[in-house]
Structure formats: C-alpha cells, structure tokens
Amino acid sequence: EAKYKVVFARHGQSQWNKENRFTGWYDVGLTEQGREEARVAGELLKEKGFQFDVAHTSVLKRAILTLNGILDATDHHHIPVQKSWRLNERHYGALQGLNKAETAEKHGEDKVHIWRRSFDIPPPSLEDDDERHPKFDRKYSLVPKTALPSTESLKLTIDRVLPYWFDNICSDILEGKNVLVVAHGNSLRSMVKYLNNLSDEEIVGYNIPTGIPFVYEFDEDLKVVRNYYLIEEEELKARQEEVANQAKKKE
Numbered sequence: 001e002a003k004y005k006v007v008f009a010r011h012g013q014s015q016w017n018k019e020n021r022f023t024g025w026y027d028v029g030l031t032e033q034g035r036e037e038a039r040v041a042g043e044l045l046k047e048k049g050f051q052f053d054v055a056h057t058s059v060l061k062r063a064i065l066t067l068n069g070i071l072d073a074t075d076h077h078h079i080p081v082q083k084s085w086r087l088n089e090r091h092y093g094a095l096q097g098l099n100k101a102e103t104a105e106k107h108g109e110d111k112v113h114i115w116r117r118s119f120d121i122p123p124p125s126l127e128d129d130d131e132r133h134p135k136f137d138r139k140y141s142l143v144p145k146t147a148l149p150s151t152e153s154l155k156l157t158i159d160r161v162l163p164y165w166f167d168n169i170c171s172d173i174l175e176g177k178n179v180l181v182v183a184h185g186n187s188l189r190s191m192v193k194y195l196n197n198l199s200d201e202e203i204v205g206y207n208i209p210t211g212i213p214f215v216y217e218f219d220e221d222l223k224v225v226r227n228y229y230l231i232e233e234e235e236l237k238a239r240q241e242e243v244a245n246q247a248k249k250k251e
C-alpha cells in the first residue's frame with residue numbers, strides 16, 4: 001500500500017537542448033519554451049492537487065529556473081529549496097558544447113550512442129587545466145577538488161547521486177514531507193535505475209523528456225509501489241523517442 005508520493009521532473013528546454021548540444025555541467029538558461037514547460041508542469045500539478053513541503057534541485061540554473069516556474073504556478077513560493085551539485089546533470093567531459101548530430105556525423109552514431117547511453121564508458125575527459133573544469137567554478141568551491149568530475153559515465157553519476165537520494169531526500173520523505181525533485185536527464189536516470197531496479201542493459205534504452213512531471217509512490221519501507229508520468233502514454237512515447245533521436249546524423 002502506498003504511503004508516500006514523490007514528484008520528479010526534468011528541467012524544461014534549455015538553450016542548448018534547443019541547439020542540440022551536449023550540455024552536462026555547462027550552466028545554460030531556459031528558452032521561452034522551457035519556461036512555458038515549467039509553467040504547464042506547475043499548472044498540471046496544481047490541477048491534480050499536489051502539494052509540496054520541500055524541494056530538491058541541482059546548482060544548475062536550468063533546473064533551478066524550472067523549479068521556480070513550478071513553485072510559481074503551484075503557489076508554493078514559501079517552501080524550502082535545497083540545492084546540491086549531486087543532483088547536477090552527468091558531466092559530459094570534452095563533449096560539452098558540441099552538437100549531438102554533428103558529433104554523430106564525425107564519430108559515427110554508434111560511438112555517440114556509447115558516449116550518451118553506455119552504463120560505464122565515460123565520454124572523453126576535459127583536460128585538467130581546461131578553464132571549463134568545475135574546479136575553476138566558484139559554485140563548487142566547497143566541494144573537494146578531488147570529488148569534482150572532468151567526465152562521468154552513468155555509473156559514476158549514480159555513485160554521486162544516490163548518496164543524496166538516501167541522505168537528503170529519503171529523510172524528508174520519511175519525515176512525512178511531500179517532496180518535489182527537479183533535476184536532469186541523467187541524474188534522474190540514475191535515480192530511476194535504482195528505484196525500478198533496472199539492469200545496466202535496461203537503463204540504456206530509457207529516456208526522460210523535458211518538463212514532464214512523474215510520480216513515484218512508496219510503501220512505508222520506501223519500496224516503490226507504482227510510478228507513472230502525468231501525461232498520456234502516447235505523448236510520453238513520442239517525447240522519449242525525440243530524446244533518443246537527438247544524436248542521429250542529419251539527412
């Protein structure tokens with residue numbers, strides 16, 4: 001029997017989603033459409049009667065701005081918001097900034113699929129002295145430099161996301177708070193893999209569209225009872241397919 005409910009959402013369309021560029025830890029804002037997706041997500045949650053006591057998000061503005069949009073549309077401006085680098089997108093290494101379709105033309109779709117979706121093969125790494133390395137970003141000045149990634153596989157992403165799930169989010173759930181989590185494609189895939197007990201092969205084909213809330217219901221032991229998206233199956237499939245196809249070569 002379900003006792004707890006947690007709502008998750010991926011941020012709305014970012015400028016680099018729109019330009020189809022690998023983003024990772026690059027801190028890009030939302031497009032007009034992305035802000036609209038956040039508003040619509042909030043309206044949907046309000047219509048369905050969801051209420052929240054606390055929210056968790058990353059330190060990247062596309063997630064924070066999406067959360068703000070949802071809090072605005074649901075009239076939840078008052079709740080505490082916890083931000084952590086552990087909920088950031090997977091670090092995309094030296095691919096950050098490159099166009100996904102052009103990278104597929106250059107290196108082949110198979111190679112890019114490995115970089116995007118293989119479980120434990122990380123994309124090429126940023127050089128240690130690359131000015132884009134997170135150790136040069138003051139947002140991360142309180143994180144030990146040795147803990148900051150220069151690239152990440154999904155496996156490495158899971159290793160830094162799950163401690164936050166257990167220590168910060170689960171404790172809120174167990175206190176009986178209604179929790180909202182706004183994060184990123186691959187930090188959410190990390191939690192989904194764990195929560196649905198998906199194998200390393202199963203998670204490869206699992207894609208999360210932008211801006212659509214999804215719900216997990218848990219029993220008193222935080223075992224998943226059911227999980228579902230708040231849109232129709234058909235639209236969901238189409239939106240997931242879009243994400244899967246981002247690194248197809250252009251015709």
Ligand code: 3PG
Nearest residue numbers: 021022023024089116185
């Ligand atoms: C990115 O970081 O580029 C996206 O947010 C997620 O990208 P992916 O679907 O290519 O892993």
